Amino acid sequence: MCNEITSDYLALQLGLYQPFIINEENADQFEACIKTPKKFQFDSYCIECKKESTFKFHSQRGYLPVYPPEHGPVNFLDRIKVDYPIDLLLKCQRDGDHLFYLPLLIRGNKVTKIGQYPSLADLQLHKIDKYRKILNDDYRDFSKAIRLNSQEIGAGSFVYLRRIFENLIEEARQTAASQESQWDNSIFDRSKMDEKIKLLKNYLPEFLVQNRQLYAILSKGIHELTEKECLDLFPNVQLAIELILDEKIHQKEKQKKISSVQKFVSATIERLKS
Known part of the structure; x- marks a missing residue:
């Protein structure tokens, strides 16, 4: 995987239904990106403001599993053995009523964008x-x-x-x-x-x-x-x-x-x- 796993990549570059593989090289990047959603933000065109804006994390449905400390350190790749849908909702910083919706599906060691609004084409x-x-x-x-x-x-x-x-x-x-x-x-x-x-x-x-x-x-x-x-x-x-x-x-x-x-x-x- 040559792309750096960032909020920009997930929202603005990754295509629909084309999964990318989580491996030892990018697992930490992806975990950091999803595990701290409050830092999830990117700059993009707002189709309602009709201007460039910053979209910042607002809410999330679905979370990666967290293991209690007594389990000791658990490798990220070992924690994603079942399906985890994660839906991210972001808000335009010009107008909080302007939203960006980003649903991801983590299935095994693959991440797939299963939808997006606004679409990449709209942007x-x-x-x-x-x-x-x-x-x-x-x-x-x-x-x-x-x-x-x-x-x-x-x-x-x-x-x-x-x-x-x-x-x-x-x-x-x-x-x-x-x-x-x-x-x-x-x-x-x-x-x-x-x-x-x-x-x-x-x-x-x-x-x-x-x-x-x-x-x-x-x-x-x-x-x-x-x-x-x-x-x-x-x-x-x-x-x-x-x-x-x-x-x-x-x-x-x-x-x-x-x-x-x-x-x-x-x-x-x-x-x-x-």
Whole structure:
């Protein structure tokens, strides 16, 4: 287990129904995290405040077994031979009515998150809201990809990310076809994605052109990689898509400013002539 067992990990990184193993290396970490729930807290987006906040422990149902002193020291792993459901309730420090619910099931030497509210997807979707206008109808696909990933559906999430990538290419193709008199759609249609991107390099974000192999990663994820491999790759693939969209937003804003200044200069020159 490479992850440090902290309240952040349990609440914000561990996926649903994907158990992790308690072993000699992390048993003390996990026991300390659960045995002292009053120290259980983390920073996260509050879906009701619509701001970042701190969530702190409020109450708990279910406890790990405690052995009397006469039993002597008992190894933590020896104490978890039966099922122990533990439900943690945390409160937003901005508003105590805003709650975070985290139920865990300890079964033998495995810990499984068996639910969560708000969901991991709910906590992440606010981060992509700025792309709503630039994506238009593809915004729904982006949110679906994030929701599927939060539900441990790896290849399915890649399907929606690849669709966004393909639609960016199609949008650029339409622009090129409308602006270039010598544009040949038949050549474009016969080309592989790598060549299509090269043909459209003047109409696409530079980051996409430089990292066009992202499409190969998405396709490989859909057709060849395991669910776990897709899940492991998803955060960086999502980041790459976001960087592409960030560049599109920047270029759009830049063009808007250029247009505004051009109109100002033209109008001012005409006014000064009179």
